[in-house]
Amino acid sequence: MRSFSDMRDFLAEVKRRGRLREFTEPVNKETELMPLFRVQMRGLAEQERGVLLFDDVRGAGGQRYSMKVAAGVYGAASDLLALGLGCESTREAMDRWHEGLSHPVEPVIVSDGPVHEEVHTGKELSELGLDELPVPVEEPGFSCMVRTGMPTITKDPETGLRNVGAYNAFFRGRDRLVTGCAVFHDAMSRHWPKAQKRGEPLPVAVVIGGPPVLMAVASAPIPYGGPDELAVAGGVVGAPMELVRCKTIPLEVPATAEIVIEGLMSTEVTEPLIPFGEYPGYLATEETYLPVIQVTAITHRKNGIFTPITVGMYPSDNNTILSFVYGATLYHHLRYGAGFPVEDVYFPESTAGREFCLIRLRRQRGVDPWSVLHAAAGLMSGAKFVIVVDEDIDVRDNDALLWALSFRFRPEADLEMVYGRAPSLDPSGTPPGSGRGEMVYGASLIQKQHGKVLINAMRKWGYPPVCLPAKEYMERALAIWSKHGDLPQPKLQEPWHGYELGNWTEENREDARLIAQGKYLQVGEKTAKRQRRVTGDMIRDDILMGR
Numbered sequence: 319m320r321s322f323s324d325m326r327d328f329l330a331e332v333k334r335r336g337r338l339r340e341f342t343e344p345v346n347k348e349t350e351l352m353p354l355f356r357v358q359m360r361g362l363a364e365q366e367r368g369v370l371l372f373d374d375v376r377g378a379g380g381q382r383y384s385m386k387v388a389a390g391v392y393g394a395a396s397d398l399l400a401l402g403l404g405c406e407s408t409r410e411a412m413d414r415w416h417e418g419l420s421h422p423v424e425p426v427i428v429s430d431g432p433v434h435e436e437v438h439t440g441k442e443l444s445e446l447g448l449d450e451l452p453v454p455v456e457e458p459g460f461s462c463m464v465r466t467g468m469p470t471i472t473k474d475p476e477t478g479l480r481n482v483g484a485y486n487a488f489f490r491g492r493d494r495l496v497t498g499c500a501v502f503h504d505a506m507s508r509h510w511p512k513a514q515k516r517g518e519p520l521p522v523a524v525v526i527g528g529p530p531v532l533m534a535v536a537s538a539p540i541p542y543g544g545p546d547e548l549a550v551a552g553g554v555v556g557a558p559m560e561l562v563r564c565k566t567i568p569l570e571v572p573a574t575a576e577i578v579i580e581g582l583m584s585t586e587v588t589e590p591l592i593p594f595g596e597y598p599g600y601l602a603t604e605e606t607y608l609p610v611i612q613v614t615a616i617t618h619r620k621n622g623i624f625t626p627i628t629v630g631m632y633p634s635d636n637n638t639i640l641s642f643v644y645g646a647t648l649y650h651h652l653r654y655g656a657g658f659p660v661e662d663v664y665f666p667e668s669t670a671g672r673e674f675c676l677i678r679l680r681r682q683r684g685v686d687p688w689s690v691l692h693a694a695a696g697l698m699s700g701a702k703f704v705i706v707v708d709e710d711i712d713v714r715d716n717d718a719l720l721w722a723l724s725f726r727f728r729p730e731a732d733l734e735m736v737y738g739r740a741p742s743l744d745p746s747g748t749p750p751g752s753g754r755g756e757m758v759y760g761a762s763l764i765q766k767q768h769g770k771v772l773i774n775a776m777r778k779w780g781y782p783p784v785c786l787p788a789k790e791y792m793e794r795a796l797a798i799w800s801k802h803g804d805l806p807q808p809k810l811q812e813p814w815h816g817y818e819l820g821n822w823t824e825e826n827r828e829d830a831r832l833i834a835q836g837k838y839l840q841v842g843e844k845t846a847k848r849q850r851r852v853t854g855d856m857i858r859d860d861i862l863m864g865r
């Protein structure tokens with residue numbers, strides 16, 4: 319397994335795999351850069367999407383930036399996200415994630431690191447400060463401000479307990495940001511009130527261009543007071559993360575990060591959020607007031623690389639990241655915490671990686687699918703739909719899911735509504751102007767009027783076989799197919815062969831064997847012996863069967 323403790327090593331690997339696309343011509347960061355990124359996100363298949371590297375970034379006023387921009391580092395595609403965790407597939411990454419949560423590896427502090435190659439403080443901040451960073455406009459024509467959505471480190475002012483959360487920071491001046499951290503997330507709910515009580519601001523460090531695993535752990539619902547997110551990161555990649563001490567605040571940050579913004583989050587002054595892109599795929603327009611961050615230092619590598627993040631219409635970095643971290647974390651809890659025979663958990667990106675929770679469950683005596691549904695609904699406060707399917711349904715394949723919902727689910731018996739969901743920024747949750755208000759950005763607190771739909775789409779009794787050729791015949795067909803060099807390589811969807819599901823007799827098996835041997839006359843002889851005369855009852859039976 320490879321482990322990327324440095325984003326630059328990861329970019330080198332992405333390049334080696336032909337997924338780094340470089341733009342060497344001047345690109346305008348206000349009007350061109352993110353639209354180019356959106357062209358690939360809305361226009362290319364996932365396996366074709368990559369990291370876009372912009373070498374010559376210009377501002378709307380024509381100014382040149384010495385920093386490059388790498389877009390899509392953290393969530394251009396789910397296989398690249400897995401690669402960033404040192405894995406070749408999402409499946410493998412889910413197992414690594416479990417390893418990280420169960421065997422965290424504490425970070426280590428080193429004396430110096432590339433992130434301190436350049437340090438800007440004091441007067442330099444008011445003269446250039448955040449203007450040095452080539453922050454692109456995400457949705458030109460609609461975005462009303464620019465931001466980063468990067469891992470943000472804080473510590474409990476009393477106990478020193480660290481938290482890392484991915485929060486937006488909105489640019490408001492050369493040395494002034496406004497945090498996007500919602501009031502129920504750890505930095506705001508646990509650290510900020512303690513700082514406020516002490517009459518102090520809260521030190522924060524925003525880490526831009528850290529190793530990919532940092533972004534994943536920062537976005538994940540890792541229980542507060544459990545393992546340090548940075549130790550989980552170490553456990554996932556199998557090596558401790560190296561940290562350096564910040565220059566102006568009592569925090570530590572990854573030594574290889576591209577850029578770190580050090581600052582003090584006010585516990586006295588707030589400023590309004592104004593419209594910006596959010597994960598449901600709409601602009602967030604609700605007016606909310608959140609604390610101002612006074613920047614105290616900007617440190618960065620020589621020729622630092624800025625990493626914007628797309629939050630908004632799917633597919634976006636945000637939705638890819640949340641899809642993975644929610645799926646992998648719930649998989650860990652259900653399978654290894656509760657001991658349910660869960661094979662996969664998936665939150666589709668188009669549902670912002672949070673609204674649909676799909677669980678693939680192996681049948682096991684004594685395991686009631688409803689227990690699994692209720693456990694998942696309790697753990698994922700935001701999910702609107704929680705659906706459990708059999709182990710032969712690939713939850714990552716929309717068609718397979720619709721097939722299961724069509725033929726293994728009875729609306730009158732297999733659906734339950736439970737109340738108490740956190741609608742967060744779901745625009746169907748609350749009408750505009752209904753008061754998220756001061757410091758309640760996202761209004762994600764669980765509210766009892768908001769419902770969740772639980773669906774048991776598993777078979778309730780024995781079913782006839784899946785209607786495809788049996789495995790041996792499909793394998794034979796594949797072997798013949800592969801000898802034809804001119805034919806396209808098939809990518810078989812599950813299920814790709816027929817199999818029994820409990821409703822198939824010995825006689826059915828025998829008939830099918832005879833038919834595959836070309837002996838239909840023999841089967842016909844048997845059915846001839848079972849001929850019956852037409853009766854009125856028979857017609858009624860046929861009508862009842864809906865024929």
Ligand SMILES: Cc1cc2nc3c(=O)[nH]c(=O)nc-3n(C[C@H](O)[C@H](O)[C@H](O)COP(=O)(O)O)c2cc1C
Nearest residue numbers: 467483484485486498499500503504537538539636
């Ligand atoms: C790109 C990105 C941006 C995010 N921005 C915010 C944000 O501005 N505010 C917020 O409350 N959560 C945001 N989140 C979600 C949090 O990072 C996530 O809920 C995380 O679990 C919070 O960590 P915490 O529980 O340690 O506070 C964002 C997630 C991603 C992936």
